[in-house]
Amino acid sequence: MARILIAGCGYAGSALGHILAGEGHEVWGLCRRPERLPASIRPLGADLTDPATLRSLPSDLEAVFYTTGPDGRGEEAYRAAYVTGLSNLIEALRSQGQQPRRLIFTSSTSVYPQSNGEWVDEDSPVSPEPFGRGLLLAGEHLCREGSFPGVVLRLAGIYGPGRARLIESVRRGEAACPEGPPRYTNRIHRDDCAGALRHLMALERPGGLYIGADHEPADRREVIRWLAGELGAPLPRTGPQEAGRRRAAGSKRCSNARLLASGYRFRHPTYREGYAAIIEERRD
Numbered sequence: 001m002a003r004i005l006i007a008g009c010g011y012a013g014s015a016l017g018h019i020l021a022g023e024g025h026e027v028w029g030l031c032r033r034p035e036r037l038p039a040s041i042r043p044l045g046a047d048l049t050d051p052a053t054l055r056s057l058p059s060d061l062e063a064v065f066y067t068t069g070p071d072g073r074g075e076e077a078y079r080a081a082y083v084t085g086l087s088n089l090i091e092a093l094r095s096q097g098q099q100p101r102r103l104i105f106t107s108s109t110s111v112y113p114q115s116n117g118e119w120v121d122e123d124s125p126v127s128p129e130p131f132g133r134g135l136l137l138a139g140e141h142l143c144r145e146g147s148f149p150g151v152v153l154r155l156a157g158i159y160g161p162g163r164a165r166l167i168e169s170v171r172r173g174e175a176a177c178p179e180g181p182p183r184y185t186n187r188i189h190r191d192d193c194a195g196a197l198r199h200l201m202a203l204e205r206p207g208g209l210y211i212g213a214d215h216e217p218a219d220r221r222e223v224i225r226w227l228a229g230e231l232g233a234p235l236p237r238t239g240p241q242e243a244g245r246r247r248a249a250g251s252k253r254c255s256n257a258r259l260l261a262s263g264y265r266f267r268h269p270t271y272r273e274g275y276a277a278i279i280e281e282r283r284d
């Protein structure tokens, strides 16, 4: 059984840690508020931006996951989460003489600037602009070119229990179907996010980069209409989206072919299985 550290142990990290601990691994979850971790994960209170708090990491770590997310949307928050924190952790591991056989970093499919419905894969062009993309790419570089064998998983939007605001907004009849060309959205259920991370840890010879998205990039309208049907909610209105959402949107289709070829099998292959499971859990 392995000794495993999950740094920045939040929504996805906790799900991952819970699975690994259930398999008998020794799992530590590092974050600033460790009291919120599930009981199966050993709490490790530390601030990744403060090297002094990283001096006594658990010894003999075999695998390290870096699943830290930013506190806000500003450049400093992104730099702290994706670059400073990771660099501090790598330095702390190195100075403690640790040699984990794998470092796995969760990046984001937001590094792809494509916005006209193009299919993208791991070889598609990325952009360092605006700053969020550039800092994610800097984190990817640190992970893959650093001291330990690194693997990057570029995640699509994570949804799952406790993170399904779209369900409520459709139920209340508030979600609008945007006008205009399709806007493709990409997602991954929390359990597949955890499952894919675990899979990458277990692979004998993983590649350095994978996209973590389910099988079906879907037009946002299609998802909203499907949810309305499942929930028996009123047919969603068609109308313009809020300006903020439009700006953040983009439209691309992320291919998970490489992850599938590596042997991962999705528990929730599309939004239908994933949202249906959440709706079912809420009924219970």
Ligand SMILES: NC(=O)c1ccc[n+]([C@@H]2O[C@H](COP(=O)([O-])OP(=O)(O)OC[C@H]3O[C@@H](n4cnc5c(N)ncnc54)[C@H](OP(=O)(O)O)[C@@H]3O)[C@@H](O)[C@H]2O)c1
Binding pocket: 007, 008, 009, 010, 011, 012, 013, 030, 031, 032, 033, 034, 046, 047, 048, 049, 066, 067, 068, 069, 070, 071, 080, 081, 085, 106, 107, 108, 109, 154, 155, 156, 157, 158, 159
């Ligand atoms: N959520 C998405 O839709 C999405 C999409 C694409 C990629 N990703 C990436 O996937 C990863 C997991 O996402 P998530 O939604 O599970 O993130 P999350 O819930 O925000 O968890 C990240 C955790 O990092 C911890 N953290 C932040 N700053 C820290 C610091 N300075 N020191 C120690 N811990 C710190 C926070 O816990 P404390 O506050 O207790 O420290 C937080 O719970 C992240 O890397 C994220 O960027 C997420």
